[in-house]
Amino acid sequence: MSWAHIRSGAWLKGSIRLWLFDLGCVSFLGVALLGLVMVLGLPLILPADAQRKVDTLVLLMNMSIGSICIAIGWQMNRLAATEWACIVPQYRLNVMLQAAALLLLMLSVVCGFFIAYDAFDKITESLISLLLGLSFLYFSLARKNAFHFSFFLYISLPMLPYIEQILPQGANIVLVLLNLALMLLVSKKMLGLTWNNKARSVYLNGLEMGWIWLPSPRSMALLNRIERSLHPANYFIGPVFSMLLLLMPLTTLLLAGIGHYYAVEIPVLVFLVQFNCILCGMLHWSRIQRWRAVESLFVLPGFDGKQGMINAFMQAQYRLLAILVVSMMITASIVSLLDQSINLSVWLHMVLTTLFACAATLGLGSMCRNSIQISGLIFLIGLLSGWSSVGMSSAEQTQVWDLVAWDLLFLLLSIASLWRAKQCLWREDLLSR
Template sequence: MNWAHILSGAWLKGSIRLWLFDLGCVSFLGVALLGLIMVLGLPFIEPGDTQQKVDTLVLLMNMAIGSICIAISWQMNRLAATEWACIVPQYRQNVMLQAAALLLLILSVACGFYIAYDAFDKITESLISLLLGLSFLYFSLARKNAFHLSFFLYISLPMLPYLAQKLPQEASWALLLLNLMLLLLVKNKLQGLTWNNKARSVYLNGLEMGWVWLPSPRSMALLNRIEHSLHPANYFIGPVFSMLLLLMPLTTLLLAVIGHYYAVQIPVLVFLVQFNCILCGMLHWSRIQRWRAVESLFVLPGFDGKQGMINVFMQAQYRLLAILVVSMMITASIVSLLDQSMSLSLWLHMVLTTLFGCAATLGLGSMCRNSMQISGLIFFIGLLSGWSSVGISSVEQSQQVWGLIGWDLLFLSLSMLSLWGAKRCLWRGDLLSR
């Protein structure tokens, strides 16, 4: 290692262009940045240290750690896809040093957070988050196709508090040791990183499919009907959208059955609320990243000009919203048969949270025009997860949640208003002229 090169600061040259002007990388960095802004700013906006606030901030911190690991993995994949990287002096070394600096920065902020809040009992969650992030980084270096699992790294974050509760207090030291071992493994992989012809295909597939891979479902009649009903809203993300639309409630029911059998409380409905909102966010994430495909959509028959295409797109979003709400109603009803603590007020709270959360995500997503704006939706979904968890906490304390229903209705009116007004912002001033 050339310490003179590191101390000179020359390795920082080009870092802004490399990390902040790459569409894929800045999407993940944007999520991390918004999480950090909330972690650092919320104590000044809302003074007073409460357990609920600390839990929410820990979730945002873990989201930032996971996002940084995914962004680093994306840059390493891009580095492996760059044929000329080995002939530019110190280019590969500079990229790796910048990645190490980002990881060190987020870990330093996490340590400062736990010291400031005296919340060392929550450090196990961040260690698990770091373990998952480094594991993802290692496997994406070992197998390029593993980068498609980045979506599942995000949706695993809300489960960390419940996993941490099952571990003994001494597990923190074991997790710390595992993270150090993974860092060494990642370092060895990076030292042997060479050009890989699969890395470019992963990059292109990531832009078109939102970095999620699933087998083609085109042979299933039900999925074909769903795809047809959601066209053209699902045009940019492809058939994976319909597959996830069906898999999420089935996975929720499977977790509910497992929790009932082993007598373990798993907040499956909170996960489903978050998964539904993430799916709505992915719809517009893929739309923005495949912005060139707007012209291909526009030339398809069936649209009466640009405004006609916008109207059909918005109608498909309303149909998607109806599908998600009906899915939540059915799933929550089945879960209530397995969980006796499931009350009518909690059932209604989850359904309304799904309705206003997905409506707000679709509405705000329609207004987004660049990657940085769409990253804010992930931040919004993190806050929504905390709101839906409030109902679960109230039920655990043998309380009804009718008081939350009024807030749900208020949020619902605002979210439907944003979705109604989104058609005035969708593709405004874009490639197409009215």
């Protein structure tokens, strides 16, 4: 590595085209950028409750950290899949320097945030988020298939405050040392990166399956029935969609049982709301990533022209919404038997939140036509999951009927978005009427 090359700034050439014109990369960068924009804008509109304001901003900062790590992992995977990268002078080095600069810029913004808000008591959450992001980056460099688990970085965000509570005093020093050690390991892996024949298959799987790998479920009759009922909405994401529909409530019940046995408070219903919203977002993420597959869907038998295909897609979304709501009703009822703090109002709040949040995600997702818009939708999912936690984080865990009233208002808005989605889906797309 030449310091003269670094000082010259030549390594920045092509960075805009590389990072902002790649569909997969810009999707994650868009989430990170929206998180930073909201960190700057939310203090102007949030109520005067300083503690809640800081908690919300820390969540957004952690989401940005995870998104940056995933974007870097995506570029490293793409670099490993590029056969001609080794014959272009300094191409690999430039990409790695750009990735390092992006991560350092993100960390500088995070440090500035904690200094500006004097919120160093919350720095543990960001250190854990960085540890998870760097760990993901290291394992995705070591094993290309590990990139499929990028999905779980976003899921882990609501768990960070609970992880912080169980850590002993002085854990920040250990976390800093672990992050520095991981940075050294990641840099070593990046410098030794070579062409890998598995990287291309990971890239294609990312476009077609939403970057998640699960065993083939085609041999299960129940999953086949779910797949048929959700066609053509699940056409772009594949059979993994039906598998997640069943795994999410089962995992929620398992965590609820573990929390009840060990007397640990785990907001399992909040996690389930977030899982459901992310799953609805993935439905349209995969649709946008596989935009060329629209024509192959259109030529399948069973559709009466383009409008018939749109109607079938929307009806499948309605069926999906019904499945998610019924699943939440059953799961929340079982969890309430283990957690006495979940009364009728909290139960109704979680069910209505699932209904309007998933409806809004499906409606707005149908309106999305590019990666920037779908990144904004994923960011909205983070805010929706924050709303679902309001009822569960009440200090007295009593009645939350005032939140239920807001849920009903939000439900009207989400229904309006679903109605509007029918007019926007595949509007002026490759298909002609």
